[in-house]
Amino acid sequence: xxGPLKGIRVADFSRVIAGPLASMHLADLGADVVKIExxxxxxxxxxxxxxxxxxxxxxFLSYNRNKRSIALDLGVEEGRKTARALIDAADVVIENFSTxxxxxxxxxxxxxxxxxxxxxxxxxxxxxxxxxxxxxxxxVVQAESGFMSLTGHPHQEPLRTAIPMVDVSTGLxxxxxxxxxxxxxxxxxxxxxxxxxxFDTGFAQTGLHSTGYMLDGSVPERVGNNDYFQAPVGRxxxxxxxxxxxxxxxxxxxxxxxxxxxxxxxxxxxNAGRVADRAALDRALxxxxxxxxxxxxxxxxxxxxxxxxxxRAIPEAFADSAAAAMLDSIPHPDIGEAPNMPSPMILHGTxxxxxxxxxFLGRHGTEVLAEWLGYSDEQAAAIRAAGAMGAVEEAA
Amino acid sequence: MAGxxxxxxxxxxxxxxxxxxxxxxATQTLSDLGADVIKVExxSGDPVRHWPGPRLECGDSxxFLALNRNKRSVVLDLTxxxGRAAVRAMAGKADVVVVDSPPDALAELGLDAExxxxxxxxxxxxxxxxxxxxxxVGRDALHQAASGWGAMSGLPEGPPAKAGLPxxxxxxxxxxxxxxxxxxxxxxxxxAGQAVSVGLFRNALAMTYFYGLNYRISGxxxxxxxxxxxxxxxxxxxxxxxxxxxMTLAGERVWRKFVDNIANRPEWLADxxxxxxxxxxxxxxxxxxxxxxxxxxxPRDRWVDAMRAAGVPGGPIRTIGEAxxxxxxxxxxxxxxxxxxxxxxxxxxxNPLRFAGTPVRAPQGAPLLGEHTAEIAAAYGLALA
Numbered sequence: 001x002x003g004p005l006k007g008i009r010v011a012d013f014s015r016v017i018a019g020p021l022a023s024m025h026l027a028d029l030g031a032d033v034v035k036i037e038x039x040x041x042x043x044x045x046x047x048x049x050x051x052x053x054x055x056x057x058x059x060f061l062s063y064n065r066n067k068r069s070i071a072l073d074l075g076v077e078e079g080r081k082t083a084r085a086l087i088d089a090a091d092v093v094i095e096n097f098s099t100x101x102x103x104x105x106x107x108x109x110x111x112x113x114x115x116x117x118x119x120x121x122x123x124x125x126x127x128x129x130x131x132x133x134x135x136x137x138x139x140v141v142q143a144e145s146g147f148m149s150l151t152g153h154p155h156q157e158p159l160r161t162a163i164p165m166v167d168v169s170t171g172l173x174x175x176x177x178x179x180x181x182x183x184x185x186x187x188x189x190x191x192x193x194x195x196x197x198x199f200d201t202g203f204a205q206t207g208l209h210s211t212g213y214m215l216d217g218s219v220p221e222r223v224g225n226n227d228y229f230q231a232p233v234g235r236x237x238x239x240x241x242x243x244x245x246x247x248x249x250x251x252x253x254x255x256x257x258x259x260x261x262x263x264x265x266x267x268x269x270x271n272a273g274r275v276a277d278r279a280a281l282d283r284a285l286x287x288x289x290x291x292x293x294x295x296x297x298x299x300x301x302x303x304x305x306x307x308x309x310x311x312r313a314i315p316e317a318f319a320d321s322a323a324a325a326m327l328d329s330i331p332h333p334d335i336g337e338a339p340n341m342p343s344p345m346i347l348h349g350t351x352x353x354x355x356x357x358x359x360f361l362g363r364h365g366t367e368v369l370a371e372w373l374g375y376s377d378e379q380a381a382a383i384r385a386a387g388a389m390g391a392v393e394e395a396a
Numbered sequence: 397m398a399g400x401x402x403x404x405x406x407x408x409x410x411x412x413x414x415x416x417x418x419x420x421x422a423t424q425t426l427s428d429l430g431a432d433v434i435k436v437e438x439x440s441g442d443p444v445r446h447w448p449g450p451r452l453e454c455g456d457s458x459x460f461l462a463l464n465r466n467k468r469s470v471v472l473d474l475t476x477x478x479g480r481a482a483v484r485a486m487a488g489k490a491d492v493v494v495v496d497s498p499p500d501a502l503a504e505l506g507l508d509a510e511x512x513x514x515x516x517x518x519x520x521x522x523x524x525x526x527x528x529x530x531x532x533v534g535r536d537a538l539h540q541a542a543s544g545w546g547a548m549s550g551l552p553e554g555p556p557a558k559a560g561l562p563x564x565x566x567x568x569x570x571x572x573x574x575x576x577x578x579x580x581x582x583x584x585x586x587x588a589g590q591a592v593s594v595g596l597f598r599n600a601l602a603m604t605y606f607y608g609l610n611y612r613i614s615g616x617x618x619x620x621x622x623x624x625x626x627x628x629x630x631x632x633x634x635x636x637x638x639x640x641x642x643m644t645l646a647g648e649r650v651w652r653k654f655v656d657n658i659a660n661r662p663e664w665l666a667d668x669x670x671x672x673x674x675x676x677x678x679x680x681x682x683x684x685x686x687x688x689x690x691x692x693x694x695p696r697d698r699w700v701d702a703m704r705a706a707g708v709p710g711g712p713i714r715t716i717g718e719a720x721x722x723x724x725x726x727x728x729x730x731x732x733x734x735x736x737x738x739x740x741x742x743x744x745x746x747n748p749l750r751f752a753g754t755p756v757r758a759p760q761g762a763p764l765l766g767e768h769t770a771e772i773a774a775a776y777g778l779a780l781a
Contacts, residue, residue: 004582025571029578048606051614058609126750130727134704139623139631140711143642146719150560151549157633158640158713160623161559162548163605165567172570177749179577180429184404184754186584192753200748203730205566207745208417209716212450212458214731214743219717225537225546225558229447229459233537235546235556244541246534248443272448307534309542313556314608315617317544317601322529326598327612339612344571344599348509349590350582 003030004350008182009372011036011090012067013083013107015043017138017164018122018198019096020063021171026092026178027066028343030353034090034368035064036083039071039390042361054335055396056358061338063171064358065330070369071362071390074105079388082369087112089372091191092178096122099132109193117191118181122174125199136198138164145202150209153224166202173201223278231274232256232285235311241294242311245285245301247274255304260288260297332357335395361393402757403430408580410434411486412467413474413507414496415442416535417562418524418596420463421569423494426576427466428747428756431492434772435467436483438474441765454738454764461742464762465734470773471766472780474505482778487512487519489776491589492576496524498533509591518589520579522572524565525595535596536562543600548607551622568599629676630683633713636696643687643703643710648673650708657706658699659690736761 008031012023020035020043027033037043048059070086073079084107087093093112095102102108102121109119121127124136142148142160152159174196185191203210209228212218220228225244227233232253233246247253250270257264262284268274274281289297294310301308310316317323330340331354338357346352369375369383383389408431412423420435420442427433435442442460450458473479484506487493493512495502502508502523509521528534528542537558540546546558575592583589601608607618623632628646635641645651651673655664664670669679676683691699696712703710714722725731729746736742742761749756773780 004578025574029574051610051616053613057606058613059606062605062609125724126728131724135707135709137644137709139642139644140709143713144711144719144722144724146714146716147561148642148713149715149719152557152560153554156551156554157623159549159551159557160642161563162607162618162620163545163603165559165563168567168603168605169563169570172567172574173748176425176570176573176577177751179574179581180404180749181751181754183577183581183584186581190753192751194752195750196748197728197750199724200728200730200750203719203725204745204748205561205563206716206719207462208459208561210720210731210745211462211743213717213720215450215452215458215461217717218450219715222560225556227537228560229444229449229457235541235558244538244546246537248535271446275448302532307532307538309528309530309532309534309538311541311546312544313547313617314544314604314611317542318608318611320529320542322597323543323601326601327608339609341602341605341608342598344568344594344602345575345578346593346595347575347579347590348592349579349588 002351003353004347005029005031008032008092009090010034010092010094011086013093013095013097013102014122015096016045017063017167018170018174019094021168022120022122022174022178023067023094024063024065025172025175025345028345028352033067034086034364034372035067035069036072036086037069037361039073039362042069042071046361052396053338055360056338061358062341065340066353066356067359068364068368069359069361070365073388073390076386076388078383078386080105080107082383082388083107084112085373091118093117093119094122094174094178098135099123099127113193115191116185116189118178118185119193120174120178121195122170123195123197126197127195138167141166141199141202145199146206146210147202150220150222152222154222158222166198169205170196170198170201226278226282229275230271231278232281234282236286236289238289238292238294238297243289243294243297243308244311245306245308248307252306256301256306259300259304259306262288330355330357334360334363360395362390363392365389365392401430404754405429405431408432408492409490410492410494411483411490412436412494413483414494414524416444416496417463418565418568418572419494419496420444421566422572423467424463424465425569425573425747426492430757433467434486435464435469435763436472437469437765439471445765452739452742456762456764461762462745465744466757466760467763468768468772469763469766470769478780480505482780483507484512484515485778486776488516490519491580492520492522494522496526498525498527513589513591518583518587520576520583520589521591522576523591523593524568524572525593527595528597536565539564539596539600543597543604545600545604548604548618548620550620552620556620564596564600564603567603568594568596571599627677628673629680630687632684634688634691636691636694636699638695640713641691641696641700641710642713643708645708653706654708658702658708659687732759734759734761737764737767
């Protein structure tokens, strides 16, 4: 194992997406992440099938690379004791249960704290305050935060994003928080409790618009595939395919008009003018593009220096050679290898670990107890016999 | 600022050569964590200052305020030798430099990792790589389009809809911050900086997550499901008497809670059409219409309060204004004000991270263009005249 976080132990009690994404990025950076799962079924995302890859769901593979799994029943005394021992051996704890669950198990921050421990709760609406008991769901927060009101076409219903982006942002924010806390600990020896709440993160990412509302009361309407701040931006149908255009400067806009033989109306001379007249501009552009082929448009616009690209769905996008080069398969100890989505981070100086695909449920129980706690095989077997540690799941 | 700590990254100097969304969002987070972020701008300023929409009297847009708090602004002309020399001099003393130009443009300006790290081996060179698969440069919308990410959301019968926020750039920003923090962490032991990179296109592919992986596993192109799901019902968007709401019912327990506590339609539990999730999916149109009719009879808050009390996942679909004014935002203190040199004070949306030991710093409003040029020139001994 290598990477900048080599040697950092993460006891990961989180499930579904936000917490597991946070810990996966730490694992990508070299941390030793042990995923503590319920022996029956484990993380919910294991069940997000079909499809499955030898018994592993696409969702589980997406958020659990580079981790090891131990199946512990926290409802059993021996399971709680083992979990506590893992926390005592860990540098970082991550959890995203509902408020009160970790306390019920005696595993909340106040119960387990020590000066050098970093404990991250990706809570729903905070572990304190008036909403601490409310459960958190990505689609609900997309709705409540105002995010959903921005996605979708004008005069149609608001849309949530297909990928639960509030969960994703929360996981990334939690990862930022833990890394910052690790840096602080490196310098001072001090750990701490921190939170990246789902609602707070979902709302914070609307800052581009909520700041404006606080300034002058403006409430944005949906703009579909156009952009709020620049025009023209959108997806347009050509004779034989779809193209995306995103003009950033007035010069590019002049180039666009010349390349397409489109009249450059005076009121479109500035970005502000184009945004104000977005719908009419879009109609003119759509008409100009509809009679051309995708290739004609790409060649003309690229020659004119206008930012553009084929607009694709996943199958065409993944077939592109540049994309295919990033869409690798990575080793899996039980099934040879598994398809993988790339980590967005590249660190050139501290080479990333060799990636390993997400584990079967309970695959590393005995191994982790030996490595982290020095338990013998007999001790591990006793914990299993007490009904606290589940069996090892096999490939389907 | 001497004598007081700004937080975890107090004393870390970040030279920010980026503009737009991703780079500035990343350096804003670093500044929230306490770093001293110096924003380098051309005399025309970061284009975001001029984006249309709500703005300050001094001309700066609300979007600029949202991406550039806590920073200091210095105007430098990177196309001229003097400006480049000044940036290289500052990079020689900085801990982190953030760039978002394509590699060939950086190399031409001598701002690539090799050049800058050659003079300052402790430097972390952090790059947002803006290149599309064909090598041309694009921002959020084009990466959504090129990766397939932007085609996943939308109504089943309609065209795709991209995210209403630049999610590829905003998530890339968070990943870049993670990479920078990891590099700072590693530098504590090694003494050496390094080059780190987040590609917008690579990030867009990564963001397709299980849609992308499921396609690679099954070979089936993902369909658009709007606010619904092919696998569960009833869920999606409903119209209450005074506005839309969102409800997510997955699983029998929640369905029963909904029938007993929200709908008060016990006969539904005995109705064969709605007896299982599978049957509810098959009879979705009938069921959704029934629920829509019911929701239309009462205001949204009445339904949402009942859902929360019963543990049924749902919430109001708020406009941006309703969200800002909501009890969740106000009582959790997610917005505030910050001092601003021209406007006195400006509104801010605060960083969502809550550290018990080392809180994020108190916000300072975004800088005016070149507000700190003289101060920084003096501090770094730059000859700009």
